[in-house]
Amino acid sequence: MKKKSKTHIIIFMTLINLFALSSLIINYNLTFNVGNGGSSSEYYDKANLDNESLKLSKISGNIHIINNSGWADFRNDGNCTGSGTYSDPYVIKDLVIDGGGSGSCILIENSNVYFRIENCTLYNSAGEFPNAGIRLSNVDNSQLINNNCSFNYYGIYLKESKNNQISGNTANNNGYGIEIAWSNYNMVSGNIANNNYDGIGLVIRLSNYNTISGNTAKYNRTGIWVLDSNKNNISGNDVNFNSYNGIFLYRSDNNEISGNTANNNDYGIRIEFCNNNQISENIASHNNDYGIYLENSDDNQISGNNASYNADDGIKLEHGNNNIISGNTVNNDYDTGILLFFSSNNIISGNTANNNGKDGIYLSLSDYNTASENSVTNNTTGIYLSLSDYNTALENSVTNNTTGIYLRESNNNIVSGNKLTGNDECIVEENCQGNKFSGNGDCIYGQGDGEGFPLELIIIISIISGGAVIGVATLLLIRRKKIRKK
Numbered sequence: 001m002k003k004k005s006k007t008h009i010i011i012f013m014t015l016i017n018l019f020a021l022s023s024l025i026i027n028y029n030l031t032f033n034v035g036n037g038g039s040s041s042e043y044y045d046k047a048n049l050d051n052e053s054l055k056l057s058k059i060s061g062n063i064h065i066i067n068n069s070g071w072a073d074f075r076n077d078g079n080c081t082g083s084g085t086y087s088d089p090y091v092i093k094d095l096v097i098d099g100g101g102s103g104s105c106i107l108i109e110n111s112n113v114y115f116r117i118e119n120c121t122l123y124n125s126a127g128e129f130p131n132a133g134i135r136l137s138n139v140d141n142s143q144l145i146n147n148n149c150s151f152n153y154y155g156i157y158l159k160e161s162k163n164n165q166i167s168g169n170t171a172n173n174n175g176y177g178i179e180i181a182w183s184n185y186n187m188v189s190g191n192i193a194n195n196n197y198d199g200i201g202l203v204i205r206l207s208n209y210n211t212i213s214g215n216t217a218k219y220n221r222t223g224i225w226v227l228d229s230n231k232n233n234i235s236g237n238d239v240n241f242n243s244y245n246g247i248f249l250y251r252s253d254n255n256e257i258s259g260n261t262a263n264n265n266d267y268g269i270r271i272e273f274c275n276n277n278q279i280s281e282n283i284a285s286h287n288n289d290y291g292i293y294l295e296n297s298d299d300n301q302i303s304g305n306n307a308s309y310n311a312d313d314g315i316k317l318e319h320g321n322n323n324i325i326s327g328n329t330v331n332n333d334y335d336t337g338i339l340l341f342f343s344s345n346n347i348i349s350g351n352t353a354n355n356n357g358k359d360g361i362y363l364s365l366s367d368y369n370t371a372s373e374n375s376v377t378n379n380t381t382g383i384y385l386s387l388s389d390y391n392t393a394l395e396n397s398v399t400n401n402t403t404g405i406y407l408r409e410s411n412n413n414i415v416s417g418n419k420l421t422g423n424d425e426c427i428v429e430e431n432c433q434g435n436k437f438s439g440n441g442d443c444i445y446g447q448g449d450g451e452g453f454p455l456e457l458i459i460i461i462s463i464i465s466g467g468a469v470i471g472v473a474t475l476l477l478i479r480r481k482k483i484r485k486k
Contacts, residue, residue, distance in 0.1 A: 062099055063092070063106045068113050084113030089143070093118045099125035099152070104135040112140040117147060125152040132157040133171070136164065144169060155193065158183045166191060171201075177217065179203035186210045193217045201239070204229045212237065221245075223262070226252045235259045245270045246284065249277065257282065267293050268307065275299050285309045290316050291330070294323065303327050313339045314356070317346065326350050333357065337379070340366040349373050356380075360401070363388040371396060382423065385410040393418060404443070407432050415440065 065074055071090050074080055082090040090113065097105040097120065105122035108115075122133035133149030136142060139161040146168040149155035155171025156178045158164060166188045171177040177193025177200065180186055184207060192215070193201035199221025204210060207229045216238045217223035223239030226232060226249045236259045239246035246262030249255060249271045257279045262268035268284025271277065271294045281304045284291035291307025294300060295318045306329045307314035314330030316339045317323060323343075327350045330337035337353030339362045340346060348371040353360035360376035362384045363369060372394040376382040382398035385391060388410045395417040398404045404423035405415060412434040419441060420426050426443040429435065437443075 062097060062103055064103070064109075065107070065111065066109045068111055071111065071113055071115065080115075082115070084115065086114050086141075089113075090115035091118065092116070092120065095120045095122075097122050099123065099131075099133075102126050104131045104157075105133050105149075105152070107135045107137070108139050108142070109137045110139070111142075114141045116143040116145060118143070118145040119147065121148045123149075123151040125154075127153050127175075129153065130157055130159070133174075135159075136161045139164065143167070150174060154179055155196075157181075158186065162186060165189075171196070173197070176203060177201045177220070179205065180207045180210060181205040183207045184209045188212045188215065190214045191216070193220070195219045199244070200225050201242070202237075203227070204232060208232065211235075218242065222248050223265070224248070226250070226255060228252060230254050232256075233258075237261075240264050242266075246287070248272075249274045253277065256280075262291075263287065268310070269293070271295070271297050271300065273297065277301075278303075280304050282306075287311065290314075291333070292316075294318070294320050296320065298322050300324075301326075305329070308332050310334065313337070314353070315339070316341070317343050319343060321345050323347075324349075328352070331355050336360075336362045337376075338362070340364065340369060342366060344368045346370075347372075351375070354378050359384045360398075362386070363391060367391065370394065376401065381406045384408075385413060389413065392416070395419075398423065403428055406430075407435060411435065418443075 065071055071084055075090060080090050080092050082088050084090050099105040101124055104125050106117060117134060125131040125133055132154035133152040133156060134144055135157045137159045140163045142164045144156060144166045148170045150170060150172045153175045155174040156166060156169060158180045159182055161183045162185045164186045167190050169191045171191060171193045172195050174196050175198035177196045178188060178191060201217025201220040202212060202215060202224045204226045208231050210232045212234045214236045218241045220242050222245040223242045224234060224237060224247045229252045231254045234255060234257045238261050240261060240263045242265045245267045246265040247257060247260060247269045251273045253275045255277045258281050260282045262282060262284045263286045266288045268287045268291045269279060269282060274297045277300045279302045284305060284307045287310045289312045291310040292302060292305060292315045298321045301324045302315060303326045308329060308331040310333045312334060313336045314333040315325060315328060318341045320343045323346045325338060325348045329352045331354045334357045336359045337356045338348060338351060341364050343366045346369045348361060350373050352375045354377045356379045359381045360379040360383060361371055361374060364386045366388045368390050370392045371383060374396045376396060376398045377400050379401045381403045382401040382405060383393055384406045386408045390412050392414045393405060397419045400422040403425045404420040405427045407413060408430040410432055415437045417439040420443045
């Protein structure tokens with residue numbers, strides 16, 4: 001009996017020792033710092049790597065791999081699978097790593113072999129730049145798939161890295177959700193980056209030729225911020241309920257911003273000091289200030305967007321030249337549908353601007369612009385020019401507004417071929433010189449239109465009325481003479 005009890009005690013002590021040893025293994029911080037293996041980088045086509053290599057990796061302490069040969073040692077120690085080729089990438093999978101407030105949970109440097117990090121939970125990295133749940137520095141040909149990188153300084157941070165795919169990850173409650181810096185030709189798709197306390201869901205900084213698509217970035221200060229970055233594609237993202245900007249482009253050129261939803265922010269889409277960008281087919285509605293706002297930006301195309309129900313203007317262009325604003329819907333904005341301020345040589349064409357609180361289209365201190373073929377209905381003023389010269393309003397449909405077209409202290413403008421019906425006042429000029437009006441139907445300047453009498457009828461009535469007055473006066477004169485004779 002005593003022998004049996006002794007056996008039980010030995011087994012129990014052995015289990016305690018094993019448990020303690022496993023805790024040490026889990027919390028061990030692994031670093032592989034080996035000379036560069038030097039395999040050449042292949043151009044990555046972003047296709048999915050083979051799933052056969054996705055085997056369970058066994059370690060869960062902080063991981064730091066330096067250079068290609070570091071991967072080989074990491075694998076040889078049994079910490080990952082694969083061989084680092086396109087068809088057989090290194091794989092780290094299904095780990096839970098508490099960074100312990102020190103460094104990054106996973107840090108990869110100076111690597112161009114193929115690898116994949118998948119289904120890992122990575123949190124509590126050090127709380128300052130540049131630490132992250134996953135941090136890549138000078139890394140090519142990676143896939144970061146379906147990881148949860150929340151409660152870090154950065155959720156995911158790439159620097160000087162190219163041809164990487166970041167898809168399906170969650171990066172919430174970090175300082176910054178996902179940032180790409182000095183990095184080109186990467187794909188960032190289908191990620192969630194919400195509630196990041198320093199304010200940015202996704203950051204593209206000094207990076208070109210990246211695709212940012214299908215991501216959700218809500219409840220940040222700014223959903224997506226593109227800074228000093230060119231020729232990127234920002235499409236199909238959901239950037240709602242951010243406290244400042246849905247999408248913010250700053251000093252960035254030749255980007256395509258399309259098919260995004262940017263609602264319930266202060267600014268839906270904000271663009272400053274940016275040229276030659278295409279902003280198309282976005283929804284930017286119910287924002288606290290502007291749907292789409294451009295400042296000091298030239299040669300951009302804003303087309304096919306819906307910027308309605310905003311608390312200020314639907315689309316505002318300030319200090320911008322040679323832009324095209326076409327085919328947009330700007331209805332039910334509290335102030336103005338489309339506003340140009342200190343902006344010249346722009347084209348405003350084919351837009352629908354209905355039911356706005358003040359003006360459908362408003363040009364202030366803006367010269368040499370053309371507004372053509374727009375539909376402007378049920379606004380206080382359909383088209384309003386203030387202190388704006390040498391503009392052209394051509395073939396617009398301006399109907400059922402309080403005032404159709406209003407020109408105030410605006411000179412040498414051309415107003416031609418417009419359909420002006422159902423407005424309380426047709427065309428009004430105030431302190432203007434040299435404006436030319438032609439082909440605007442039966443519009444009588446300063447008078448109602450559409451429901452009034454045609455000009456020809458007014459002339460006939462005037463003639464008849466005049467004749468009647470003369471006849472009555474003649475009869476009275478004859479009668480007076482007869483009385484005198486009597």
